[in-house]
Amino acid sequence: MSEISTSGRAPPARTPTTSYPLSGPRSHSGPGQLSQPNSPFGSTWKAAMRMRRGWCRRRGTVGLVALVVVFFCVNWWMLSRIQDPIRFGKVKRIKFRFLKGNASTVSIKEELKTIGKGKMPQKTAYARLLSKAAHALAEGQKRAEPKDLWVDPYVRAASWISCSYKRDWKPSEGSNGYMMVTANGGINQQRVAICNAVAVARLLNATLVLPKFMYSTVWKDVSQFGDIYQEEHFIEFLRPDIRIVKELPKDLQSLDLDAVGSVVTDVDIVKEAKPSFYMKHILPILHKNRVVHFVGFGNRLASDPIPFELQRLRCRCNFHALRFIPKIQEAGALLIQRMRQNSTLPAPLDPYLVGPFAVSAMKGDRSNAEKGSKYLALHLRFEIDMVAHSLCEFGGGEEERRELQAYREIHFPALVEQQKTEKLPSPEQLKSEGLCPLMPEETALMLAALGFNRGTHIFLAGAQIYGGEARLSTLTTLFPNLVTKESLLSSTEMEPFKNFSSQLAALDFIGCGASDLFAMTDSGSQFSSLVSGYRIYYGSGKMPTIRPNKRRLADIFVKNDSMQWAVFEKRMRKAVRQNKRVFSRPVGRSVYRYPRCRACMCNRDDEDRRQRH
Structure with a gap:
């Protein structure tokens, strides 16, 4: 049996320094019992007690270490919920798949390293904040989203109802001649040009020839009016307002319009021209040549001052007369249904967006119809x-x-x-003034700070994002349930729209218009303006839109190196909340974007007050 060794110095009375050898059993007085103090082995008993106290202290230390380890393991587990295992040292490639099939995504740390390593190398932007956003999303997976996230903060929004279909005039005979329009730009600019042309035709008492679209080297789409909108519906719905024909009479088709001075370009018309301009400069051309041809016609009619009924006609054209063709409506209905995870219950805007394809899959039996999961539509204006x-x-x-x-x-x-x-x-000045488009990284941070759950279903609208999939990787890492029309529809279903950017944009319009919440990243975008206006007009105050003020956001992002996540969250929510409210149309602003005005919509509160008095 090993002997007990002691140190050469006299130990303190209560803290003996006796130690045990690394091996050997403890001193025993018998099987399983320690020696008594008055026994010859008293020193052994004291040493054993000291050893027990030491063991207790060591056990406490081990317990504390174990607790710390458990804490870090739990923390790691939460973070792992937003990470994919990195197999064989390689990161999985992000794939856009439909919601349930896209249950996970790549490790955010590894993914942030690969951002931009595709076509265009770039440094990772906001890496520190993105890491904090990932942690916040992991911790908040079971936490309820903010109550006001999916609702319109303007409580009186529901009192505004659509009413631009009402008329208080006789049909125009169109007897002053024919008005042709070849609209430039993409589908959104063309839509505005069409409705402005309808108003000008009524103003001039002219017959409108069905508008044509100019080929754009940017959009590269040969689609014409009938490839996107229903021609017959357009003509018939506006028959009580203006006369519309599909082509010029034979005797005018051979006329050299340029030679006789009937061609009017955007150079000839001031931007936001008033009605008086057309009466003074265009009406004489009609009287002389019986025809005028507007080429371009981009934003060539002012928002104010415009006669009440003429303003109402613009709204009637945009919100009622322009209906997508059945091919687009059918594909759009599929897109909406899949975003809602095969819901059989149509939403408020569906009939206006997809027409007869908005019917319940239950063939009229709504008793068993199920409400689908809500989804956010995001227009990320980050094309080249x-x-x-x-x-x-x-x-x-x-x-x-x-x-x-x-x-x-x-x-x-x-x-x-x-x-x-x-x-x-400089780029820095432009950024500080809010004149730069939000990057995908900034958009991801905004959505995370607003309180959206990591599992939020997001429909991403837009053409090819600059930088491709690598640029989108941050957004898809934080929000894996993000899909596009290309991932929702099969290749067979997408085939009819291949190489037709305007028709593809129409599908995006449907997906965004029908969403429970629409978020834009560029408030100046024509697409976002038209979608948000459509949602206001038909939404009855239940279709909110997030329209961030990029100048306020720029001030927040510039301090990202020192800002804590809680502070970032608070400032972001305040900035977006302040810009989320839209009451009525400001003077001089577009009725297509802000239809809450007496020309386009009626206020039930005003009607009630009039009836009481």
């Missing part, structure tokens, strides 16, 4: 045309600058000339 035209920088360095400048030289030569002759604001 927007990015290049903004003159901003997005973290891609010199290669990005060269690529965007080359694009400008081809598509925006006037802007390039302006760069050479004028001193334009």
Whole structure:
């Protein structure tokens, strides 16, 4: 049996320093019993007691360490809920798949390293905040979202109802001649041009020839009016307002319109021209040549001052006369149904967006119809045309600058000339003024800060995002249930729309219009303006829209290196909440975007007050 060794110095009375060898059993007085104090082995008993106290202290230390380990394990488990295992040292490639099939995504830490390593190298933006956002999303998976997240903060919004279908005039004979319009831009600019043309035709008492669309080198779409909108519905719905024909009479078709001075371009018309301009300069052309041809016609009619009934006609055209063709409606109905996870119950806007395809899958039996899961539609305006035209920088360095400048030289030569002759604001100045489009990283941070759950179903609208899938990876990492029309519809279902950007944009319009909540990243976007206006007009105050003020957001993002997540959350929510309210149309603003005005909508509260008095 090993002997007990002691130190050479006299130990304190209560804290003996006797130690045990590394091996050997404890001293025993018998089987399983310690020696008594008055026994010859008293020192052994004291040493054993000291050892027991030491063991207790060590056990407490081990327990504390174990508790810390458990804490970190739980923390790691929560983070792992937003991570995929990295197998064989390689990161899984993100795939856009439908909601339930896309249950996980790649490790955010690894993914942030790969952002931009596709076509365009770039540094990871906001890596610190993104890491905090990932942690917040993991912790909040079972936490309830903010109560006001999916509702319109304007409580009186429900009192506004659509009523632009009402008329208080006789049909126009269109006897002053024929008015042709070839609208430029994409589908959204063309839509505005059509409705402005309808109003001008009524103003001039002209017969409108069914509008045509100019081919754009940017959009590269040969679609014409009948490829997107229902021609017969358009003509018949507006028959009580203006006369519409599909083509010029034979005797005018051979006329050289340019030679006789009947061609009017955007150069000839001031932007936001008043009705008096058309009466003074265009009506004489009609009287002389019996025909006038507007080429371009982009934003060539003012929002104010406009006669009441003429303003109402613009609303009637936009919200009632323009209906997508059945091919687009059918695909749009499929898109909506799949976003709602095969819900059989139509939502408020469905009949106006997809027409007869909005019926219940239960064939009229609504007793068993199920309400689908809600979804957020996001218009991420980050296509190369927007990015290049903004003159901003997005973290891609010199290669990005060269690529965007080359694009400008081809598509925006006037802007390039302006760069050479004028001193334009720096990218930093543009950013601080809120003139740069939100990057996907910034959009992801905004959604996370607003309190959206990681499992939120998101429909992403828009054309090809600049930077491709690599640029989107941050957004899809934080919100894996993000899908596009291409991932919702099969290749067979998408085939009829291939290479027709305007028709694809129409599907995006349907997906965004029908969503429970619509979020835009660029309040100046024509697409976002038309979608939000449509939701106001038909939504009865139940179709809210998030329209961030980019100037306020820029002030928040510039301090990202030092801001804590809780502070970032608070400031972001306040900034968005302040800009989420839309009461009635401001003077001079578009009725297509802000239809809450007496010309487009009626206020039930006003009607009730009139009836009481």
